[in-house]
Amino acid sequence: MARVLVVDDAAFMRKMVSDALAEGGHEVVGEAGDGNEAVARYLELRPEVTTLDITMPEKDGLAALQEIIALDPGARVVMCSALGQESKVLESIKIGAKDFVVKPFQPDRVIGAVDKALS
């Protein structure tokens, strides 16, 4: 079981990811709705894994990922992307993301990505 921070600007997606992770035996310790909140919540909660949406207002997922990795090079982050964001996914892997899931996804895929990030 891991302590997970879920970041997405859509409340529905936060709920969907949180429900899936709870079913997979993980504990969702917090949520954030944009990149700025994600960095703040990461520093506050120090989760073992963070799921991070790419397209968000204010500060997007890539910018938040860069800040989180700069603050904690060992951070385990799983990116959530939509179709057509392949170059951003590649960039996030270069920055230090451990894995990614492409929306729309099945709950098992999120659980698998979090498990992989922990391994």
Added chain:
Amino acid sequence: MKTEDALLRVATATSEAVRGVLATLAPEAVVQRAIRVDGGIEASLEGLDLPAVCAGIAFVDGVEGGNLLVMPSEAARRLAAAMMGMDPADVGDEPISELELSAAGEAMNQMMSAAAAATGAVLGQEVEIAPPDTRVAQTAEDLRAAFPDGVQTTSADFTLFGHECRLVQLVPPAFLVALQDALGVLPEGAEEIDPLRTAMLDVEVRVWAELGRTRMSSERAVALPRGAVVELDREADDAIDLYVDGLHFAMGRLVVTDEGELAIRLETVGAGPTTPRTPETQKES
């Protein structure tokens, strides 16, 4: 290919991308309807049921443009129910809730991302989008306020749970030019007016660039030693000329490509000197 065909190509590609996402979120609930070139936003708004959820995205990198998706509230609620693992048929006629709107907005976000990717595939370049703007339009005025005016549009209609939905592609002039370039659209009426011109489009021509010229006596020319500097009639930062089979065709700037090769970035086409000549036959400067 004509402009209308090119517009229909991109409208079809984006429509298929949206259907692909919907087929995952709500299998067997989607039926494709008409795809057409509307020519303007007013035509693209006709016949839509209200209230409706509308989501818009703007392309922020690659090319100017965007997509808009309009979905009646009941269809959005049924889609949200399907995404939450509930039975879409159980949805009543209550106003859309915040969580349902978030779910529908997320679905529309995914559809619009797929549509932008399909647009990029047609244009041959990646198209980056800004976060979508999702809102509920209660009236025709609300709906109109969500749409920019003064651009060409295409529409792709489809039904979702039996409700009419519409994907609108915004086609600003810069987008249209990029589309025409990518798909090799001929000037309007070119095929009908001049079949000879069309037939000659495959003929290979010689293209060369000219940095500058000078004149000197033949005595001096044959005596030029290695290392001599021959001044030309152009400044270093002047535009250079491009010729096509002896005809002056364009002017531009010499650039170096990423592969280290010389190239010309055209600045004006059809302007400048018109004297036909070839390197072999030129006799004057």
